Amino acid sequence: MAIIEVKHVSKRFFTKDAPVDALKDINLQVEAGDIYGIIGMSGAGKSTLVRCLNFLEIPTEGDVKVNGKNLWDLSERELLQERQSIAMIFQHFNLLMQKNVIDNVCFPLRIQGKSKAEAKIRAMELLAIVGLADRAKSYPAQLSGGQKQRVAIARALASNPKILLCDEATSALDPQTSASILKLLKQINQQFGITIVIITHQMSVVRQICNKVAIMSLGEIKEKGTVNDIFSHPKTEEARELLLRDADSGYEETEQIRELLAERKIRIVYSSNSSYEPVIANMVLMTGKAVNILKADTKNVGGTAKGEMILGLPEDAESQELIIKYLKDRGLDVEEVKGNV
Amino acid sequence: MFSPEVNAMLLRGIGETLYMTLLSTLFGYLFGIPLGILLTISDKNGIKPNRVLFRILDIIVNIGRSIPFLILLILLIPLTRMLVGTSIGSTATIVPLTVAAIPFIARMVESSLREVDPGVIEAARSMGAKTGTIIFRVLLVEARTSLIVGVTIALGTILGYSAMAGTVGGGGLGDIAIRYGYYRYETRIMIVTVILLVILVQILQLIGMVMSSKLDKRK
Numbered sequence: 390m391a392i393i394e395v396k397h398v399s400k401r402f403f404t405k406d407a408p409v410d411a412l413k414d415i416n417l418q419v420e421a422g423d424i425y426g427i428i429g430m431s432g433a434g435k436s437t438l439v440r441c442l443n444f445l446e447i448p449t450e451g452d453v454k455v456n457g458k459n460l461w462d463l464s465e466r467e468l469l470q471e472r473q474s475i476a477m478i479f480q481h482f483n484l485l486m487q488k489n490v491i492d493n494v495c496f497p498l499r500i501q502g503k504s505k506a507e508a509k510i511r512a513m514e515l516l517a518i519v520g521l522a523d524r525a526k527s528y529p530a531q532l533s534g535g536q537k538q539r540v541a542i543a544r545a546l547a548s549n550p551k552i553l554l555c556d557e558a559t560s561a562l563d564p565q566t567s568a569s570i571l572k573l574l575k576q577i578n579q580q581f582g583i584t585i586v587i588i589t590h591q592m593s594v595v596r597q598i599c600n601k602v603a604i605m606s607l608g609e610i611k612e613k614g615t616v617n618d619i620f621s622h623p624k625t626e627e628a629r630e631l632l633l634r635d636a637d638s639g640y641e642e643t644e645q646i647r648e649l650l651a652e653r654k655i656r657i658v659y660s661s662n663s664s665y666e667p668v669i670a671n672m673v674l675m676t677g678k679a680v681n682i683l684k685a686d687t688k689n690v691g692g693t694a695k696g697e698m699i700l701g702l703p704e705d706a707e708s709q710e711l712i713i714k715y716l717k718d719r720g721l722d723v724e725e726v727k728g729n730v
Numbered sequence: 731m732f733s734p735e736v737n738a739m740l741l742r743g744i745g746e747t748l749y750m751t752l753l754s755t756l757f758g759y760l761f762g763i764p765l766g767i768l769l770t771i772s773d774k775n776g777i778k779p780n781r782v783l784f785r786i787l788d789i790i791v792n793i794g795r796s797i798p799f800l801i802l803l804i805l806l807i808p809l810t811r812m813l814v815g816t817s818i819g820s821t822a823t824i825v826p827l828t829v830a831a832i833p834f835i836a837r838m839v840e841s842s843l844r845e846v847d848p849g850v851i852e853a854a855r856s857m858g859a860k861t862g863t864i865i866f867r868v869l870l871v872e873a874r875t876s877l878i879v880g881v882t883i884a885l886g887t888i889l890g891y892s893a894m895a896g897t898v899g900g901g902g903l904g905d906i907a908i909r910y911g912y913y914r915y916e917t918r919i920m921i922v923t924v925i926l927l928v929i930l931v932q933i934l935q936l937i938g939m940v941m942s943s944k945l946d947k948r949k
Contacts, residue, residue, distance in 0.1 A: 472858035483853035
């Protein structure tokens with residue numbers, strides 16, 4: 390059964406100049422256990438949409454059903470109650486800056502009316518889950534971005550939610566920290582069965598942890614489906630554009646990729662005049678040695694086409710030298726590359 | 731420097747000035763905090779927008795702030811008589827001082843509360859926090875250093891007003907400065923009272939700044 394059901398939801402903001410339709414007839418179903426990505430450029434309406442899921446924004450039209458309850462049918466008190474089962478984390482963490490870590494995590498528990506002692510015990514458990522038990526007495530200002538988001542996650546989990554909404558939760562973090570936060574979210578999803586909705590503008594986030602995705606543009610959902618389907622058969626212009634942007638942003642370290650990374654690599658750079666000659670094909674024919682093309686790209690640098698290619702070399706040193714010599718003789722820049730390409 | 735009588739009078743003046751300033755500030759905050767909170771939350775971007783309430787409070791506070799203190803002092807004489815029994819002396823001065831302080835303090839509280847990161851308020855709302863919880867556990871807590879800085883400013887301003895009250899027999903250092911320094915041409919006494927006022931403001935300012943920076947956990 391769908392845990393979140395959005396039906397014909399529209400949201401119109403009345404600004405000074407003209408009304409703005411932030412959401413236009415949105416329909417969406419999130420199943421229990423999903424990690425559902427909602428992706429779009431800024432201004433697409435995704436932040437408004439996620440706030441409609443807990444009625445922080447009240448839709449102008451349409452129904453939102455969460456945990457089988459239509460949010461319109463709830464009284465003010467019931468809505469506050471319901472929000473405790475729909476936790477949320479934010480791009481800028483939104484921790485209480487004047488409270489230490491443990492008091493931040495205790496905050497939702499105290500709202501629920503738990504005693505101070507009871508809240509403290511639960512908060513310590515949660516901090517252990519996010520790996521910050523030793524920072525309980527620190528203040529947010531003393532933590533790194535990734536640590537702050539971990540505190541925010543612990544705080545979000547405190548009320549035992551069924552759903553976790555993430556509003557650009559990794560956008561303010563560097564790629565490595567972002568990956569570790571996503572890993573934690575995935576773990577939470579699997580360990581506690583919490584359904585996660587992720588708002589992002591980065592395809593890499595969707596690729597790393599989501600099983601379903603909806604692509605938004607200008608207040609509309611252009612395309613939705615499983616991540617697998619959309620990655621292999623994007624149907625709309627918007628989907629292809631987002632996938633294209635993602636192509637530059639590095640890749641996941643699967644077993645296979647790690648193996649490729651282990652081999653000796655070189656980068657060759659060729660300019661427009663040398664690119665007419667099929668260098669690699671000729672090299673393979675001449676030397677009889679095969680290479681692995683790991684990456685190839687052509688960029689417009691100051692008006693001329695600059696090509697860059699990263700090659701994985703065969704294992705034996707003799708072939709490696711042969712290849713490098715061949716390429717250098719052709720007037721190409723050859724450079725050793727280490728680690729991640 | 732002065733005769734023992736004058737020294738005793740100056741000492742009493744310091745005591746009266748502090749008495750008026752501290753009590754007026756206290757009463758001012760008693761009314762100013764709720765007023766500041768209401769102004770903040772009833773604003774259109776507040777947590778309980780209420781246009782009518784906001785407009786009414788906004789106008790009242792603006793009127794209160796635009797009446798010059800000296801005029802207020804005289805206008806309020808009947809109220810002061812009713813509350814204190816007399817309109818002369820330092821206790822009587824507390825009434826107009828408090829009335830003048832309330833709108834001023836309300837604005838200071840409002841501006842401190844507005845500085846609170848809207849994201850933190852949104853986070854509290856997303857957790858299902860009630861309005862009261864947001865006010866007492868988010869707004870007032872997150873704004874506390876700014877509120878303390880506000881108290882320091884309020885104390886300085888009210889101390890200045892209390893000296894003004896001296897012109898109409900309000901007691902305190904201002905009273906001494908007027909009576910001796912101005913009416914009796916005893917410039918030395920006037921200069922000393924002014925120096926004493928400056929020192930008092932400095933001390934209050936210092937205490938406020940130390941407290942607010944001690945309590946600030948953002949660094």
